[in-house]
Amino acid sequence: MNILFAYDLSETDNQFVQIHIRLLQELGCEVTVSMDQFWNPTRTYDYMVINWPECFFDWKPNISDEQVQQLNASLKRWKRGSTRIITFLHDEYSHFGRGANLNLLFDLCYRHSDVLxxxxxxxxxxxxxxxxxxxxxxxxxPLYTDFQTDLGKHAARIQLGVTENVYLVFVPGGIRKPDEVDYCLEIYRRLPVKNKQLIFQKTNFLAKPQSLKSFIDLKVWGYYLFHMNKFKLLENIGFLQGFMEKDVLSAYFAASDLIIIPRTDILNSGNILLAAQFGKPMIGSGAGNMGEMLMILGQQCADPQFIDKHITTVPENNPDQIKHAVERYANNDVIKKQWLQILKP
Known part of the structure; x- marks a missing residue:
């Protein structure tokens, strides 16, 4: 069984593609990972796998008519052959923009797929x-394998400088829009605990501009600086920026008492699985497939549209129960069986 992943691996990738490649290889499949083979194949494949449509044009939000036509022609060429097209439906549309042509990349991949x-x-x-x-x-x-999920809470807090008496709430992932910040703040403010602290992992939109060449740049930076300090002083809320190494991210997960999943209107979030692998209770919106995952793991859903009616309680801390639940849900044997249902003759 020959399988092509239309993708180029990089050192900064999350593990999703890499884990699936390894599991398929363990099932006896020959796997090639190459974007060049998608555009200019030199051999035949039984299956061609697409993950994120944006990657065909280097994740750029501005897609030309010519690029849309180029992708459509390539997909049609694959369809005319014997290769079956498989597409992972990670997202309904791109997180990087909502341009008409960018949306078309998604529509084309889904429409031409033999398997979604x-x-x-x-x-x-x-x-x-x-x-x-x-x-x-x-x-x-799949479950992540490159995080320190066995890191103890006490050791993690020493590493981060967090005292033992703080109820630490962590928001993993990059914030994509103000609605996600508002959602997390609302959950945090409703938590009936004292001495609490909220940390956002990645809020690059609050970062200092690369240059302060004009009064407007200075004014915008001053505005954000004022509000960041206000949140810190009045509500013990911190906004981090930039790339976070996996050992540091592991420490934040391990040190936390609660994880808030910030996504309010997308299909999936791998941070639900990652939080569960650390055995951490969590609260999320329940949008898309996330509600199913949170329910399986026994965690709270708080719909952003009805957040004012949601009775926020401190989630029960059952780390072993959460870890066992996620391992039953998405272990390698389960995923291999799911692949075999697709690849069967």
Whole structure:
């Protein structure tokens, strides 16, 4: 079985693609990972796997008409051959923008796919009706292997300089829009605990401009600086920026008492699995497939539209129970069986 992943691996990738490649190789498949082989194949493949449509044009938000035509022509060429096209439905549309041509990349990949893979039943049920000519299968998000999930809470707090009496709330991932900040702040403010602290992992939109060449730049930076200090002094809220190394990110997960999943209107979040691998209780919006995952793990869903009616309670801390639940849900054997359902003759 020859499988092409239309992708170029890099050192900064998350593990999603790498883990699937390894699992397929363990099933006896020959796996090639190459974007060049997608555009200019030199051999035949039984399957061609697409993950994120943005990667065909280097994740750029501005897509030309010519690029849309180029992708469409390539997908049609693959369809004319014997290769079956598989696409993971990570996202309904791009997180990097909502341009018409960028949206078309997603539509083209989904429309030309023989198989659409879903990370949960919500999107499987929704897209089965939208793309009835494709086969629709579930493959859960695999467990991460490159984080220190056995790091103790006490050791992590020493590493980060967090005192033992603080109730630490951590928001993992890069914030993509103000609504996500508002959602997390609302949850945090409603938590009935004392001496609490909230840390956002990545809020690059609050970062200092690269240059302060004008009065407007200075004014914007001054505005954000004022509000960041106000949040810090009045509510013990911190906003971090920039890339975070995995050992530091592991420490924040391990040190935390609660994880807030900031995504309010997308399909999936790998941070739910990662938080569960650390055995951490969490609260999330429950949007898309995330509600199913949170329910399986026994965690709280708080719908942003009805947050004012949500009774926020301190989640029960059952780390072993959470870890066992996620290991049952998405272990390697489960995912291999899901792949075999797709690859069977």
């Amino acid at each position: 893979i879903h990370l949960g039943n919500y999107s499987k049920n929704k897209y089965t009706n939208l793309y009835p000519d494709s086969q629709h299968h579930l493959i859960y998000h």
